Amino acid sequence: MSAGGAGRTSEGAVDAAAVTAWLREFAADVAARRDELTELDAAIGDADHGVNMDRGMQAVMSKLPAAAIGADARAASEEAPLGPLLKTVGMTLVSTVGGAAGPLYGTLFLEMGKAAGDRAALTTAEWAEVVAAGVAGVQRRGKAEAGDKTMVDALLPVVGALRAAAQGGAETSAAARAAANAAAQGMRATVPLVARKGRASYLGERSAGHQDPGATSSWLLLEAAARVLGGGGATTGTD
Amino acid sequence: MVGLVVVSHSARLAEGVVELAAQMAGSEVRIGAAGGLDEPGDALGTDATRVLTAIKDVWSGDGVLVLMDLGSAVLSAELAVDLLEAEQRDKVLLTEAPLVEGAVAAGVAAALGEPLESVAAAARAGLEGKTAQLVPGDREGAPAGAGHDRAAPAGDQALAPSGETIRLTVRTPLGIHARPAALLVRTAAEYDAVVTVANGTLGRGPVSARSLTGVATLGVGLGDELVVTAHGPQASQALDAIRRLAEDSFGDPRPDSASDEATERIGLRPAEDRRETRDETDDDAATATAEPPPAGAVLTGIAASPGVAAGPACRLHRAVPGPLDAPAEDPSTEWAALQSALRAAAGEVERSRASLALRTREHDAAILDAHLLLLDDEALLEAAREAVLTRGEPAARAWAEAVNAAARDWEALEDPYQRARAEDLRDLGARVLRHLAGSEATGDPSPEGILVAQDLSPADVADLDTARTAGIALAGGSATSHAAILARALGVPVVAGAGAALLAVADGTPLAVDGDAGTVTVAPSPERLAAVARRREEQAGEAAAAQAAAGGPAVTRDGLAVAVEANIGGPHDVPAAVAAGADGVGLLRTEFLFQGAASMPDEGEQAAAYAAVADALGGRPLTVRTLDAGADKPLPYLAVPPEANPFLGLRGLRLSLARPGQLGRQLRAILRAAAGRTIRVMFPMVADVDELRRALAVLDEARASLTDEGVPVPAHLETGIMLEVPAAALLAEKLAPLVDFFSVGTNDLTQYTLAAERGNAGVAALFDPLHPAVLGLIARASAAATATGRRLAVCGEVAGDRLAVPLLVGLGVSELSMNPVAIPAAKQAVRATDAGEAAALAREALSAESAAAVRRLLAAAAG
Missing domain, CATH: 1.10.274.10 (PtsI, HPr-binding domain)
Structure with missing residues (x-):
């Protein structure tokens, strides 16, 4: 695993460097599992989720250096705001992914960016609320509820896990691990569900027995965060 | 002016739709395309930023209507709206309207300067023209579909029909289709006048001439009369402009001899013929405008109920259904x-x-x-x-x-x-x-003479007094309608499909109906009338004899027994089959269990249904055909994607093999019902040996699983296949060892052998199950069946054709399965047959060169 982000979170819980490392990790995971995601999508959708997400994340990667360097440069002098970085990611996904994942993941990052605003680093509790804003945006955009067999099934438990961790005073690393585990559970729970949204819903009962590809990529996103944020280093949350 | 944005996964599609919409909207309406991704290789997908840019490009203070294709297009469009400035956001509407029709309708409405809400409403109503054109029933009047009734809402009816009126005959080859309609709407809108249009030929409308969808639903075709009424200060000018437009053929090329021919070729028929498809309530209008056929004219149709009759033409008078758009009470x-x-x-x-x-x-x-x-x-x-x-x-x-x-x-x-x-x-x-609507439907006495109509319902026929109504002549209709079945039961001769000219016959004109030959003679000669009377007496005697003997076995003169069985569509048909003297059921269509059900019926329900049919047959054999669905016979939960050519697609056994779980469930149900009952199973649409092997493997598996569960199953389930595909007949020697019987489905076998669809009037003449090519395939299957000791059945319509019975017996067919009502006569036909002579007749038929030659041969043999 790329551990590039590990240990970079000594200043704040979640800052621009951590987010950049997280996105790199996620892009690498999506690329590595591109065919796997596409196969999941082939079973119940239009067999393009892996390809679409990979295209989107590669585009994000090609923009990241600029955004990240900008952040680093500002970090040297002043604190780099997270909002613009997350919004850049969102807009890039919106215009490059192509499938429904484009506007959905795009909205996730755009809303997270909006919620993060000018803050340069977030405590665990703040991070939980930023993620919650993103997930709420995804729900609004896709009009999906829990149990519809969509990415929301992986993302909703994440919000609960992050908030619970924050309230319990957990460090960011522990919160990120709890979030990834919650996403994994939510993802696995999509297997027996009958799809009620998106193209898989055309299959009706026959969508049962397959893991939802969107929930799978959402789990990858949280798993990448857990690895990057939990990789060690002091996460004292003082800034 | 409202701007439009077209969002699609495909950049080319979006641009094409924009091009189509712009063609009708003119150059003033701003229409933007937002399709595809900015990625190499024309990647399919939607990009919210492109949508955002397009909205901004076409922006004006009047707002923007966004149309989109499916899935992520909707999400991207919504996201784009979220990304707009708040003040713009309120003036952008996303519509669920159909992409192409919606864009075209919206373009025209936008060009007229309509506000955003109206443009959106026009887009949403965009499908109405197409619905009225394509949805069966709409064209026939009542009960009308959504498209039709919304086209003529109360408001339009209220538009005063007073004022000036002109009547124009449409000379545009394709009628007032979308482009001419748009031109008409734009022209009408240029004047300060309230203009309405109606289709005088089909009796549709009036609708507002400012409504594209309204005009489209009038279904104005070549030769139809367009009734245009205008009032208001510029009424005359508006009418003049519309008259000029019509003279200019609505901007379409004028018809000349070449384009007439093209019109003919693509199956568009002039108004005269299209009247055929109209509802009976329009008969009077047709009578008034069409030339009645001359005395002695013979109209040829379909022999739908046997027998002959003569008498004066008469008609049923029905109340017209009420309006559909009366406002809803609570x-x-x-x-x-x-x-x-x-x-x-x-x-x-x-x-x-x-x-x-x-x-x-x-x-x-x-x-x-x-x-x-x-x-x-x-x-x-x-x-x-x-x-x-x-x-x-x-x-x-x-x-x-x-x-x-x-x-x-x-x-x-x-x-x-x-x-x-x-x-x-x-x-x-x-x-x-x-x-x-509060009107009583009945009350009139049964009309006296020969009843003339477009078509009749079973209830109409049931109400007839056969002492007064001696025969029925239909312009439309079919031999398989319940009305025809009932008419046969009542012994009323029927000729169906005699054509529109029939409807022009005046009440009281003498008519002779020949339900055996399928002809209607207008004002027949005295000699013809006398012959009709003689035939009526003879036939009454024959029918009585057949009915009396229906319960007995059908054995040829030289002692060969032929099973005469029924084709049925469900348990409700069993009593009729038994009463008609059926020796069993040669074809149970199991589709009845699956149609109308919201989900696949489970194994228990299926088993109970099959057992119930078998029990009602009282020990007579029951042949169950596995589900015969496909893109041509869709089932809601069997998600078969539309196919370009469903008859050559995933249907019958092919579809079942693609859904082995469903086939297994049906076979388990059949096996369970077959325990202790005489039940056989039959697979439809087999084309190849491997298909049959795979189906048999599913059957073996079903049997093994039931045995494992301790469920009783019969020691042997008689298994057969339908011979419907020429390939199966040609492979009969390979298929025969794997099965107990073949059943020839002559309808499909004929269609596939002659590459002619029965329903297509252009090739219907080729479609004849007695064509020597079809008979040759049956003979080949018969040889294979005889060599291996397998039974050969025929379950197509030809099995019930009295003339064809000797030929089929001669070809080695030992079971005939048909519509129950045909059974008594078919049994009589078997009893009149000598199997030895029939074999000679079959050999002769096989060497004939056409279906007509075969029919001549059979008619000669029948004497």
């Missing part, structure tokens, strides 16, 4: 009104049934039970209930739409028997609408 009042209309209609049918039961036998009267069941159909009622109670629609409209939707499902089916149920349903639907 939902519970509407629902109560619908229920009371349903009860009234049911009461009417029950009275007809009682009258019928006195004059025919129970099983004939039972046809109206099926009719009554349609009125009680849960899916139908549920659809209407939801529309009334949940969506607040008026009862008439809710009912008409539910009936139309259900009828369309039936009409999508390949089987003419099942398609005919759609007609029954529409008739019942209209009956209920008449009651909703």
Whole structure:
């Protein structure tokens, strides 16, 4: 695993460097599992989720250096705001992914960016609320509820896990691990569900027995965060 | 002026739609395309930023309407709106309108300077023209679908028809299709006048000339009369402009001889012929305008009920259903009104049934039970209930739409028997609408003479007094309709499909109907009338003899027994089959279990249904055909994607093998029902040995799993295949060892052998199951069956053709399965046959060069 982000979170819980490392990790995971995601999508959708997400994340990667360097440069002098970085990611996904994942993941990052605003680093509790804003945006955009067999099934438990961790005073690393585990559970729970949204819903009962590809990529996103944020280093949350 | 944005996964599609819309909207309307991704290789997908840019490009203070294709296009469009400035956001509407039709309709509305809401409404109504054109029933008048009735709302009717009126004959080859309609709308809108248009030929409208969708629903075709009325300060100028437009052929190329020919080729028929498809209520209009056929003219149609009759032409007079768009009262009042209309209609049918039961036998009267069941159909009622109670629609409209939707499902089916149920349903639907409007449907005495109509419902026929109504001549209709079946039971000769000219015959004109030859003679000679009278007497004697002997076995003169069985569509047909003397059921179509059900019936339900049919047959054998569905016979939960050529697609056994779980479930049900009963199974549409092997493997597996579970199964389940594909007949030697019997489905076998679809009038002449090419395939299958000791059955319509019976016996067929009503006569035909002579006849037929030659041969043999 790329551990590039590990240990970079000594200043704040979640800052621009951590987010950049997280996105790199996620892009690498999506690329590595591109065919796997596409196969999941082939079973119940239009067999393009892996390809679409990979295209989107590669585009994000090609923009990241600029955004990240900008952040680093500002970090040297002043604190780099997270909002613009997350919004850049969102807009890039919106215009490059192509499938429904484009506007959905795009909205996730755009809303997270909006919620993060000018803050340069977030405590665990703040991070939980930023993620919650993103997930709420995804729900609004896709009009999906829990149990519809969509990415929301992986993302909703994440919000609960992050908030619970924050309230319990957990460090960011522990919160990120709890979030990834919650996403994994939510993802696995999509297997027996009958799809009620998106193209898989055309299959009706026959969508049962397959893991939802969107929930799978959402789990990858949280798993990448857990690895990057939990990789060690002091996460004292003082800034 | 409102701007438009077209969002699609495909950049080319978006641009194409923009091009189409711009063609009609003119250059002033700003229309933006937002399709595809900015990625190499024309990547398919949607990009919210492109949508955002397009909205900004076409922006004006009047707002923007966004149309989109599916899935992520919707999400991207919504996201784009979120990304707009707040003040712009409120003036952007996303619409669910159909992409192409919606964009075109919206373009025209935008060009007229309509506000955003109106442009959006025009887009949403964009499908109406197409619906009116394509949805069966709409063109026939009642009950009309959504497109039709919305096209002529009360508001349009209220537009004063006073003022100046002109009548124009449309000379545009393709009629007032979308482009001419748009031109008409734009022209009408240029003047300060209220302009309405109506189709005088089809009696549709009037609608506002400013409504593109309204004009489109008039269905104005070549030769139709366009009635244009205008009032207001510039009424005359508006009418002049529209007249000039018509003279200019609405901007389309004028028809010349070459384009006439093209029109003919693509199947567009001039107005004269199109009248054929209209509802009977329009007969009077047709009578007034078409030339009646001269004395002695012979109109050729379909022999739908045997026998001959003569008498003066007469007609039924029916009340017209009420308007569909009466405003809705509160939902519970509407629902109560619908229920009371349903009860009234049911009461009417029950009275007809009682009258019928006195004059025919129970099983004939039972046809109206099926009719009554349609009125009680849960899916139908549920659809209407939801529309009334949940969506607040008026009862008439809710009912008409539910009936139309259900009828369309039936009409999508390949089987003419099942398609005919759609007609029954529409008739019942209209009956209920008449009651909703408060008009009594019956009351007139049975007309005296030869009843002339476009088509009749079973209930219409049931109400006939055969002492007064001697025969029936139909311009449309079919031999497989319930009306025709009932007419046969009542012994009333019927000729169906005699064509529109029939409707021009004046009341009182003497007519002779020959239900054996399928002809109607207008004003026949005295000699012809005398011959008709003689034939009537003879036939009455023959029919009585056949019916009396129906219960006995059918054995040829030289002692060969032939099983004469029934084709049935469900348990409700069993009493009729038994009463007709069926020796068994040669074909049970299992589709009845699957149609109309919201989900796949489970194994237990299926097993119970098959067992019930077998039990009702009282020990006579039952042949169950596995589900025969496909893109041509769609089932809601079997998600078969539309196919360009469904008859050559995933249908019959092919579809079952693609869904082995479903096939296994059906075979388990059949095996369970077969324990202790004489049940056989038959696979449809086999084309190849491997297909059969795979089906047999599913059967083996089903048997093994039942045995494991300790469920009793028969030691041997007789298994057969339908021979419907020429390949199967050609492979008969390879297939025979794997099965117990073959059953020739002559309808499909004929269609595939001659590459001619029965329903296509252009090639219908080629479609003849007695074509020597088809007979050759049957002979080949027969040879293979004989060599391996397998039985050969025929379950297509030809099995019930009295003339064909000796030929089929001669070809080695030992089982004939047919519509129950044909059984008594077919048995008589077997009894009149000598198997030895029949074999010689078959050899001669096989060497004939055409179906006509075979028919001549058979007619000569029959003497």
